[in-house]
Amino acid sequence: MDDNNDNFGLSRRQMLGGLGMIGVASAGAGLGTTAYFSDEESFTDNTLTAGSLDLFVHVNYSEDQGSYGSYQTPDGTYIQGGVIGQTVEEDGIELTEGEELQIEVEDLKPGDSGEGEFCFSIVDNPAYLWMCGELTSNDENTVTEPEADSGDENNEQTTDDIDGDGELADAMQVTVSYCDASGEVSDDIVSGSLAEVMDALSNGVPLSGDGDPDAPIANRPHFDGVDAAFDDDVPQIADQCVCFTWEVPGEEVGNEIQTDSVTFDFEFYAEQARHNDGTNNPCVESVAGEGFPELEGTVWHARGIYGDGGGAANREMDIRLPDDTVLTPDTNVSWPNNEAVPFELIIENDNAKWSIDGTQISVAPAPLPTANAVVVMAKASASDSSIEVNDVMLNRTSPSGPDSVSVDGNVGGQQNITLNGVSFGEGDVISGTVTMSWPAGSPPNREGLGFRIDV
DSSP states (O other), rough: SSSSSGOOOSSSEEEEEEOOOOOOOOOOOOOOOOOOOOOOOOOOOOOOOOOOOOEEEEEEEEEEGGGGGGEEEOOTEETTTTSSSSSSSEEEEEEOOOOEEEEEESSSTTOEEEEEEEEEEEEEEEEEEEEEEEEEEEBBBBOOOHHHHOOOOOOOOOOOOOSSSHHHHHHOOOEEEEOOTTOEEEEEEEEEEEHHHHHHHTEEEEOOTTTTTTSSSTOOOBOOOOOEETTTEEOOOOOOOOEEEOOOOTTOOOOTTOOOOEEEEEEEEEEEEEOOOEEEEEEEEEEEEEEEOOOOOOOEEEEEOOSSSSSSTTOSSEOOTOOOBBSOOOOOOOTTTTTOOOEEEEEEETEEEEEETTEEEEEEOOOOOOOOSSEEEEEEETTEEEEEEEEEEETEEESSOOOOOOEOOOOOOOEEEEEEEEEOOOOOOOEEEEEEEOOTTTOTTSSEEEEEEEE
């Protein structure tokens, strides 16, 4: 690669960063009373009013492309309900109220960088905050001759619109961190390549109101509420903000990113802190279904089935490939009747570890890559028997949807919960409890009851 960036040859390189800030308001009211009402007492004209929550995200973003130019969002830019809250115009840059905030970087080259700051006004109620993200595209588009000759190029084709094979998401370095309103950065929240950061954000990152990235998820410090988002046009914000920086390293990146493009989204969600513990994960959506779902890229699954608890032929728990190749030793489990037992599947130090009620098996290294989803399935084919899988959680958080599934052997069939958009990798944990039940003295036939986790 030529050391002169002017000869780098990126033709209208584009990076779109759609910053959709969404506030999820959660409101509730409850009344409990015990009283004795005589015929001389009355209780009339009573009103219960639900509380409210409104999330404003104040945005300050700038970028530096050297001699090519620079960009900065106008002062006073804020997002409400996923769109820009007011019309602002500064130095010829105009943002129109009601439109989404979208930042586009053209002619991206090594050495370019940018940074942004998000601060929060949570009106009327203290709240737990979550940050979510998604890498929506990472494309080659076309492959130039210098790009094809690069040793780091993944795809040597020259056809147009090569989707999903770009190098830009791996080349860009991104850091998301806590900061204050002045932009002074403190602890990192997540960092790495753009692909790695978006991978982490896709599973949801809980934000701590005191800026502690190691705070427990449940009942962590929340973000304080304010009476109004502005006081004489001055934003009234929480103490903790979130900053991010991006850079295309000038010494490490070469022609392999020519003509590549990426698009990605950031989102923030707020849920009132009162009557909640902060474990509801709005970034992961789950849905219920029947039978075996079709997953692209599924490479393995962990099983737990009812067996007789003995004999080398029994595999009450195992990890398998889609063709039923067993990757773990024969392992027996003594299933209790009508008693909930915990399970956990984790990727730790590149190993897949599968635990049921204290018994653990593992595969080293874990059979990666995985599908862009996790499915928990339960089946019951034995008459008068049933299975319940409850409290399914990803990384100790509950998905925004069903977290339990049950199947009755009298009806038969198989049910599932699918956690969509989940990238299951290093450090991730799927956990829950499973309860198998059968008539006293009449245990089901082998594999009459069972559940599995597909990734």
